[in-house]
Amino acid sequence: xxxxxxxxxxxxxxxxxxxxxxxxxxxxxxxxxxxxxxxxxxxxxxxxxxxxxxxxxxxxxxxxxxxxxxxxxxxxxxxxxxxxxxxxxxxxxxxxxxxxxxxxxxxxxxxxxxxxxxxxxxxxxxxxxxxxxxxxxxxxxxxxxxxxxxxxxxxxxxxxxxxxxxxxxxxxxxxxxxxxxxxxxxxxxxxxxxxxxxxxxxxxxxxxxxxxxxxxxxxxxxxxxxxxxxxxxxxxxxxxxxxxxxxxxxxxxxxxxxxxxxxxxxxxxxxxxxxxxxxxxxxxxxxxxxxxxxxxxxxxxxxxxxxxxxxxxxxxxxxxxxxxxxxxxxxxxxxxxxxxxxxxxxxxxxxxxxxxxxxxxxxxxxxxxxxxxxxxxxxxxxxxxxxxxxxxxxxxxxxxxxxxxxxxxxxxxxxxxxxxxxxxxxxxxxxxxxxxxxxxxxxxxxxxxxxxxxxxxxxxxxxxxxxxxx
Amino acid sequence: xxxxxxxxxxxxxxxxxxxxxxxxxxxxxxxxxxxxxxxxxxxxxxxxxxxxxxxxxxxxxxxxxxx
Numbered sequence: 050x051x052x053x054x055x056x057x058x059x060x061x062x063x064x065x066x067x068x069x070x071x072x073x074x075x076x077x078x079x080x081x082x083x084x085x086x087x088x089x090x091x092x093x094x095x096x097x098x099x100x101x102x103x104x105x106x107x108x109x110x111x112x113x114x115x116x117x118x119x120x121x122x123x124x125x126x127x128x129x130x131x132x133x134x135x136x137x138x139x140x141x142x143x144x145x146x147x148x149x150x151x152x153x154x155x156x157x158x159x160x161x162x163x164x165x166x167x168x169x170x171x172x173x174x175x176x177x178x179x180x181x182x183x184x185x186x187x188x189x190x191x192x193x194x195x196x197x198x199x200x201x202x203x204x205x206x207x208x209x210x211x212x213x214x215x216x217x218x219x220x221x222x223x224x225x226x227x228x229x230x231x232x233x234x235x236x237x238x239x240x241x242x243x244x245x246x247x248x249x250x251x252x253x254x255x256x257x258x259x260x261x262x263x264x265x266x267x268x269x270x271x272x273x274x275x276x277x278x279x280x281x282x283x284x285x286x287x288x289x290x291x292x293x294x295x296x297x298x299x300x301x302x303x304x305x306x307x308x309x310x311x312x313x314x315x316x317x318x319x320x321x322x323x324x325x326x327x328x329x330x331x332x333x334x335x336x337x338x339x340x341x342x343x344x345x346x347x348x349x350x351x352x353x354x355x356x357x358x359x360x361x362x363x364x365x366x367x368x369x370x371x372x373x374x375x376x377x378x379x380x381x382x383x384x385x386x387x388x389x390x391x392x393x394x395x396x397x398x399x400x401x402x403x404x405x406x407x408x409x410x411x412x413x414x415x416x417x418x419x420x421x422x423x424x425x426x427x428x429x430x431x432x433x434x435x436x437x438x439x440x441x442x443x444x445x446x447x448x449x450x451x452x453x454x455x456x457x458x459x460x461x462x463x464x465x466x467x468x469x470x471x472x473x474x475x476x477x478x479x480x481x482x483x484x485x486x487x488x489x490x491x492x493x494x495x496x497x498x499x500x501x502x503x504x505x506x507x508x509x510x511x512x513x514x515x516x517x518x519x
Numbered sequence: 520x521x522x523x524x525x526x527x528x529x530x531x532x533x534x535x536x537x538x539x540x541x542x543x544x545x546x547x548x549x550x551x552x553x554x555x556x557x558x559x560x561x562x563x564x565x566x567x568x569x570x571x572x573x574x575x576x577x578x579x580x581x582x583x584x585x586x
Contacts, residue, residue: 354568357561
């Protein structure tokens, strides 16, 4: 145990920037933490300790020479194993891609490295990012530090467990139906699914082109903002990358929520809900009200449509990406994942386009709602982390029985379908010590406002500052 | 509202699977048939929503994207 374990980027940057701690000391502490926690957490598929130490030494030389690059200089991170890393195995969680060595870095990994951050390794994930539970039949479970027999949630499972377990203050994930926010919620982290198009997906193995988002999982909204300042920006190599002027996501972070209108959906969201989650999220919303936000009820039936759209969009787009490969190497895929992808081949063009019509309508309904509010607030998930033993089976929440995956994406997927920025932040604990989470959603490209509200909430509470003992 | 497509029969499924190049033993194809029927049933839910006046949009039209 080191006094650097579990520190935030902001804390480490202050120590590194003032030369109280060297990047090498941070790297050594991180790698000791990996050694200590990995037998319990199984966060990593590939550890790159030697490269990490070399990068930390380089950062130390640069900083000693007065070439400090900013708050990410000398900061370790982890990345989900579908972010391409030059010369480092990138499996996308599949046995089929064992030994794949990309010849270049994904844009986001390159940006982090240019900012002076360095990777500790590649983290476990659901195969091809196609499961919200986080289970991987080839690499096994990553275990949730808040309850080792509980789901970390996925598909960015190993990123969630590694950051929560204290080995690095930041990790990269992707989110197609909730795969950043669900692990953030289950593992007690702050995770942002940015606006669609804000963060490049170049060099990120796709699951569903129109739903995939890349983003960070950290301990705090402030750290997410610091990371977004590096990750966000136009990338001509991602055809859906937005052409927008760079935004400083830390500017205005301390401006609070006074006068902001925060909408709380009255329908659908609360129909299937664990009472402890509801109580903690309603208290979090009340806290935002005490901080000066104006809390208003909103009716948003479009939330319910996500469950009818998400499966079609994901499986058809995954089928388009994997089609040729799955015919050749299908035996190397997890057989359940394989069939979920193959089933997408049977969905008709008529159904796909009707789904896209519903998507257009849902987008308009959301836009209408956001004319009257600045943010939406909901729980991230209807229940705390489920036992791993539930798997993809049916479970009961709030007196209703639903498959675990439908429960876990119930409140997150709509914001993938329509691309709004959505953040998950810790807002309490269940009676058995599991993290509970609030979701804040903003207008497209108002990610900074989402972060500002989360930062205000985290300034008034300490849920995000708690660390698991395991 | 638009009429939902009819439920797929096992025979139609096997014919289409063959055209798609999907192969396997009887157990695998039966499991894939069940998975496919489930996917199609869930997907058909979009036909219950009145989308009159809306054209398909692959991304949110309010977004400014493109290289």
